Amino acid sequence: MIIQDDKKRLFTLQTRNTTYQLKADQNGVLLHTYYGPKVQGGDLSRLIRFADRGFSPNPNEVGNDRTYSLDTLPQEYSGSGAGDFRLSSLELELPDGSYVADLRYVDAKLQSGKYTLEGLPAFFGSDEDADTLVITMEDAAAHVRVELLYGVFEAYDLITRAVRIVNCGDKPVRLRRAASLCLDFPSADLDFITFDGGHVKERSLHRAHLRHGVQSVGSIRGISSHQHNPFVMLCEPGADEEHGTCYGAALLYSGNFEASVERCQFEDARLTLGIHPYHFCWTLEAGQAFTTPEAALLCSPNGFGQMSRQFHRAIRAHLLRDVWQNRRKPVLVNSWEAFYFDYDHERLLRFAKESAALGVELFVLDDGWFGHRDDDSSSLGDWWVNEKKLPGGLGALTAEINQLGMEFGLWVEPEMVSEDSCLYREHPDWVLNPSDRPCTRGRYQLVLDYTREEVRDYIFQALQKLLDNANVSYLKWDMNRALTQVWSAALPAERQGEVYHRFVLGVYDLLERVRQANPNTLIEGCSGGGGRFDMGMLYYTPQIWCSDNTDAIDRLSIQYGTSFAYPPSTMGAHVSVVPNEQTGRSVPMETRATVAMSGTFGYELDLGALPEQEKDMVVQQIQAYKESYDLIQTGDYYRLSAPTPDGAPTAWLHVSTDRRTALLCVVAGQTHAGPPFRQVKLRGLDPTLQYRLTGDDTPWPGDVLMQAGYPLPMLEEYHCLRLWLKAE
Structure with missing residues (x-):
């Protein structure tokens, strides 16, 4: 519920358990007055105090009032260069060469339902589920208008935020920073919790008390990354699973991001979250607009557990677009750790028959089926079937798999290209790389320039030709390297700062096109496992391979950290062989299954090679998964x-x-x-x-x-x- 007091220019966002309030003051500065456990309302700007602070300048509107400074006020969306020296939300490069962003309130409007963002992922809601508040602000001198978008999901305590920036002038303006979220806290006595790690050790929880200065996590890898997740928390020092006030903030974005929190000089704190400013520079021509990714914000007065469960419920109901949402997802087996690249039609069919006999319902063919790919050094981009391995193509194989009573899934990596490929030989300029520089390789592959529509069109047509000729109900969409030499031959020099963001928009565009053309196919996201596990990707791929580390004991920590924001139904988790290929550890079959069942569940090993006793266990595990499916996938999760x-x-x-x-x-x-x-x-x-x-x-x-x-x-x-x- 949103309560608007036009006379006071006061806006109160009430959810089931929390209150969020903002107010435009007499000078048009949009103040953040309160966010926390639910209160009955009133004008909470009385909580804000004023004093003459040295070296904190005063805006022109207040004349000689030295007690009023942007440097000390809690603001809803901070500018830059105008007297607030804390973390900025918006940085502009103006036509005259100045770098000032100084916003003032213009008006506000309420809407039923949830706002939408063109080309970007966002929580969705009907008139019954959500309400929208749009606050318009402007920098009159810069001729820049800023619309602050708020979505309120009362039942979930969820508040979403996004920002639309419009150049209302007649000359170009360049965005140097455009955060999605700014949140000021009256006290800096808070702990900052992040979820960090690396490949095969993603999302470990790290907690530290705020120190003076700026602490931040982020990614400049072109993806949200294994190293840091675009979900962070701030909480009272004593907060735990059941006690204390805590705040969770997530960015629905799958590229470079930055989450920063500053403990300021007067013992208050500011959190900003948005696109990382590293190599970001977006030119807004006259009349053009830029929309930031959405941020999701949730406060729990009763510890981490309540926050997580509210996020889980909101994600399942208002973010995931899952073709299997109303029916049980099938138990799958993936060919990767069973065979890697070493297979042919007969070996795959034998594998499928043995798996089907144990009750497996979905057969997933992983890497190695296309071009002339017998290892990972070739053929990415050549999305046609290697008929030496698979005579008759995918259509013949899928028909035989379907006759066994199983559905068929396929691995692809559409954002990448191998130098040893027909695609690269024909279009070497289709990769991200300055023309006069040697390439930097990752896993023997280069990154396609998804800022270019013709590249996306080519990949879409190649993938769609495959999907039109085979009954594919599941697509595993992988991405196995970070972005380097980020330069596009299709953009002029002054727009190269747009490439990172345009790349992400291109990925989203292609994913949406594939989804629309194949409405009955589930897409599982993957980036070397959990390198792109974020709420933005979940909008397009409602489950994500949680980590390339399939060791059950390591997965306890990975899935534990993941669960703070993301529900079990989104976590791809499989039973794999022992000794485990990442750790060398041997863990009982029952334990491997118990851990994997608290995710999407499947197997990633040669089931036919198991001893008879373990085959019997597989049958029992599949039955147990079916019996517990609804509870695990839709129930409440408690750590x-x-x-x-x-x-x-x-x-x-x-x-x-x-x-x-x-x-x-x-x-x-x-x-x-x-x-x-x-x-x-x-x-x-x-x-x-x-x-x-x-x-x-x-x-x-x-x-x-x-x-x-x-x-x-x-x-x-x-x-x-x-x-x-x-x-x-």
């Missing part, structure tokens, strides 16, 4: 304990929305001599109900399970426990 190196078990819980059914999962850590007795306190149950647990004839009261805990058995190293709880 009960974090993965630690000290041998303590990792535990999590899936709870149905009516709180009558739950599934407890526990994985033991390393074994040490003299282990302690351990218990785990459950969450999310109904304290008034009695729950019967798997294998226990005596029911447990819900309040006992949550307050006293459930006593865990002594588990062997890396073994697991998977218990159903059902209310009587």
Whole structure:
């Protein structure tokens, strides 16, 4: 709900549990007055105080009032060069060579439903689900208008923000920075939480108290990256899963981003989130507009868990466009770790028959089926079938797979090209690279220039020809290198600062075209695993391969960190071979399945090579997955304990929305001599109900399970426990 007081120019955004307020003051400065646990309202600008602060200048409107300074006021969208020396949201290069952005309030309007962003991902909502507030501001001297867009999803405590910047003058203006979100806090006594790592070790939680100065994470790799995720949190120092106020902020964007927080001189704090200014310079011709990516903001008065569950619900209901949303996703097997490039038609068919006999429902053919690709050094861009490997093409193979009762999936990497390819030999200028420089390779491949429509058209037509001739229900869309030598032959020198962003827009454009042309095909995102795991990509690919690291113990940490913003239904997770190919660790089959089932679930190994006992286990696991599918994919997720190196078990819980059914999962850590007795306190149950647990004839009261805990058995190293709880 949005409450507008035109007389006071006061706007209050009320959600189920939180309040967000902003106000245009007597000078037209848009103040941020409050964001936090729900309050009944009123004009909260009374919380703002004024004082004469040395070296904090005063705008012209206030004359000699030395107590009024942009440098000390909590602002809704900060400018630059006009007296606020904290983190800026907007930086302009104006025709006269000046770099000033100084915004003042113009007007506001309310709309039913959720605003949309052309060419960019965004949460969607109907008139019943969401409301929109549009605040218009302007820098009169620069002839620049800025529209601040707010979407309010009351039931989810979700507030979205985006910015539209318009050049209303008659000369070009250049954007040097255009953040999507600016959020000021009255106190800097906060912890900053980020999710960092690298390839095969993504999204580890890191928490640090704000120090003076600027702390930031981001990516200049052209993708959101394995190293840092475009989701961050700020919270009270004592906040945990169930207690304390915390704020989560995510950027719906799959390219370069920056999340910065500044602890300022007067012990307040400012958070900004948006496109990274590295090599960003966007020219706005007269009358043109630029729209920033959307930011999603959520406050929880009751700890991290509530924040995560609200994000999960909102993402599932208002971001994912999943062709299998209303039916169970099939259990898949992927050929990659089974064969890599070493296969032919007969070997694949044998693999599919053995998998189908165990209950697998979707066969995914990974890399190696196209061009003359027998390793990763050739053929990207040549999206036609290698008929030496697959006589009769994909149509023949998919027909045989379908006859086994299985659906068919296919791996592609459409944003890349190999130098050893027909496409590159015909169009060497179609890659990102200055013409007078040698190429920088990654995985023997170069990056196609997706800023160019003709490149996207070519790839779309090549992919669509494949999809038109084969019954493909699942497409794995991979991207296996960062961007370097980011220069486009299609743009003039003064517009090369637009290439990074135009590349992302091009990726989104092609993904949307493929989705529209193939409405019954699910696309799973991937970038060397989790290198592009962000809410922007989820809008086009409603599940993403969580990490190339399939070791179940490492996956505990990866999936734990991922879960703070992203629901289990979005996490691609498979059972793979042991010893694991990334870590060399051997983990029991039951544990590998338990971890993978808290994701989209599948297998990535040669099922036919398993001993008979493990084949029987596969049959049982698939049945267990089907029985728990609805609960895991649509229920509430509770982190009960974090993965630690000290041998303590990792535990999590899936709870149905009516709180009558739950599934407890526990994985033991390393074994040490003299282990302690351990218990785990459950969450999310109904304290008034009695729950019967798997294998226990005596029911447990819900309040006992949550307050006293459930006593865990002594588990062997890396073994697991998977218990159903059902209310009587």
